[in-house]
Amino acid sequence: MLTGSCLCRTIRYEVSVPITELRACHCRDCQKSSGATAGSGRTLHRFFCGDCGSPLFSRRELTPENMALRIGTLDDSSGLKITAHIWTRSARPWA
Numbered sequence: 001m002l003t004g005s006c007l008c009r010t011i012r013y014e015v016s017v018p019i020t021e022l023r024a025c026h027c028r029d030c031q032k033s034s035g036a037t038a039g040s041g042r043t044l045h046r047f048f049c050g051d052c053g054s055p056l057f058s059r060r061e062l063t064p065e066n067m068a069l070r071i072g073t074l075d076d077s078s079g080l081k082i083t084a085h086i087w088t089r090s091a092r093p094w095a
């Protein structure tokens with residue numbers, strides 16, 4: 001069972017399903033983490049801690065059954081490896 005939290009630890013969670021993909025997204029919205037619309041033009045809902053502002057997960061409006069967890073919020077993600085880089089055309093030159 002994987003566990004995680006936001007920065008201030010007001011929100012703690014457990015992951016009870018397998019993490020099937022670990023994608024590094026290079027889209028501008030993820031870089032800025034401010035948009036409500038994904039680079040694809042589809043609506044994306046981002047969920048934050050209301051106290052510390054940590055982004056925790058996101059969900060596409062069309063496929064709410066899939067949740068994209070911000071992997072950096074896991075307490076221990078050492079067993080996971082990136083499976084894909086997406087939106088690489090908008091990646092910063094240093095990435």
Ligand SMILES: [Zn+2]
Pocket residue numbers: 006007008009010011049050051052053054
């Ligand atoms: Zn918090």
Ligand SMILES: [Zn+2]
Pocket residue numbers: 025026027028029030031039087
């Ligand atoms: Zn993105």
